[in-house]
Amino acid sequence: MNDTAVKIEQVVEHYDRLADWSEVKEYYGGSDYLNFGYFEEDTKTQKEACENMMDQLLSCIADKSGNILDVACGKGATTAYLLRYYDPESVVGINISDRQLEIAQQNAPGVSFHNMSAMEMSFADESFDNMICVEAIFHFVTRVEFLKSALKRLKPGGSIVFSDMLMTWEGENRRQRRTTENFVPDLESYRSVLESIGFASVTVEDITEQSWRRHYRHATAYFHEQFLAGKLTREELSQRLHETYGRVPDLNYYLKVCCTK
Numbered sequence: 221m222n223d224t225a226v227k228i229e230q231v232v233e234h235y236d237r238l239a240d241w242s243e244v245k246e247y248y249g250g251s252d253y254l255n256f257g258y259f260e261e262d263t264k265t266q267k268e269a270c271e272n273m274m275d276q277l278l279s280c281i282a283d284k285s286g287n288i289l290d291v292a293c294g295k296g297a298t299t300a301y302l303l304r305y306y307d308p309e310s311v312v313g314i315n316i317s318d319r320q321l322e323i324a325q326q327n328a329p330g331v332s333f334h335n336m337s338a339m340e341m342s343f344a345d346e347s348f349d350n351m352i353c354v355e356a357i358f359h360f361v362t363r364v365e366f367l368k369s370a371l372k373r374l375k376p377g378g379s380i381v382f383s384d385m386l387m388t389w390e391g392e393n394r395r396q397r398r399t400t401e402n403f404v405p406d407l408e409s410y411r412s413v414l415e416s417i418g419f420a421s422v423t424v425e426d427i428t429e430q431s432w433r434r435h436y437r438h439a440t441a442y443f444h445e446q447f448l449a450g451k452l453t454r455e456e457l458s459q460r461l462h463e464t465y466g467r468v469p470d471l472n473y474y475l476k477v478c479c480t481k
C-alpha cells in the first residue's frame with residue numbers, strides 16, 4: 221500500500237477546484253460533467269461524449285422503473301441525465317462536497333442529494349432498484365468494500381453500472397487520490413474479484429479506445445486550438461498537455477461494468 225492513502229479532504233479540494241473553473245466548464249460545453257466520456261466515431265464534443273457514456277451505462281439497466289442512486293454524482297450533470305428516465309423523487313445523489321452538491325441541486329431540481337461518502341452509505345439494505353457511478357469508484361478505499369456495501373443496498377435483481385479506470389501499480393502508487401489497494405493487473409482478475417463479491421451476473425467491457433484514448437485526442441487538440449486562438453498562453457498550454465501526457469503511461473484500462481444482484 222502507498223503511504224499517500226486517499227485523503228478525502230484532498231479529493232474534495234481537487235474536485236471543488238475543478239468545479240468552479242470556468243475553463244473546465246467551457247471544455248465540457250457549458251455542462252457540469254467531469255469524465256472522459258464515450259466517443260463514438262462521429263462524436264464531436266466532450267459534452268456529447270459524456271451523454272454517450274450515460275447511454276452506454278444505462279443500456280445495462282433494462283428495467284428503468286423504481287429508484288436509482290447516483291454515487292459520486294459530481295455536480296449533478298449525470299443526475300440530471302437520469303431525469304430523462306426517472307422522476308426526481310426516484311433519484312438520489314451522493315457526493316462528499318457541499319459545493320458540488322449545491323450545483324447538483326440546481327442541475328437536478330427535486331432530486332434528494334446527500335453529503336455522504338460512498339464508503340459510509342447510511343441507506344438501509346435493499347433500498348435501491350439500481351445504482352450508477354461514473355468515473356469515481358477508483359477513489360473509494362476500497363473498490364471491493366464499496367461494491368460489497370452496494371450489493372447489500374440493492375434490491376434483488378437490481379444492477380450497479382459504472383465506469384472504472386485501472387492504472388499500473390506505479391500509477392496507483394504515485395498518484396494522489398488513488399491507492400495501490402485498488403490495483404488490479406488485468407481484466408480476468410478484475411472480473412473474478414467482482415464475481416467473488418457475490419453479484420449474479422457481471423459484464424466487463426474494455427472501452428479504453430472509446431473513452432480515454434479518444435478523450436486524449438480530443439482534449440489535446442482542443443488545448444492547441446485554445447492556444448492558437450490566444451486563449452491559452454504557452455505556459456498554460458504546456459501545463460495542460462503535461463498533465464494529459466502524464467496519464468498515458470499510467471492508464472491501463474478504462475472499463476464499462478455492469479453487475480446484477
Ligand SMILES: C[S@@+](CC[C@H](N)C(=O)[O-])C[C@H]1O[C@@H](n2cnc3c(N)ncnc32)[C@H](O)[C@@H]1O
Nearest residue numbers: 253254255292293294315316337338354356359
Ligand atoms: C471524476 S468526478 C465524476 C463526477 C460525475 N460522476 C461525473 O461523471 O460528472 C469524481 C467524483 O467523485 C467524487 N468522490 C470521490 N470520492 C468519493 C467518495 N468516497 N464518496 C462519494 N463521492 C466521491 C468526487 O467528489 C467527484 O465529484
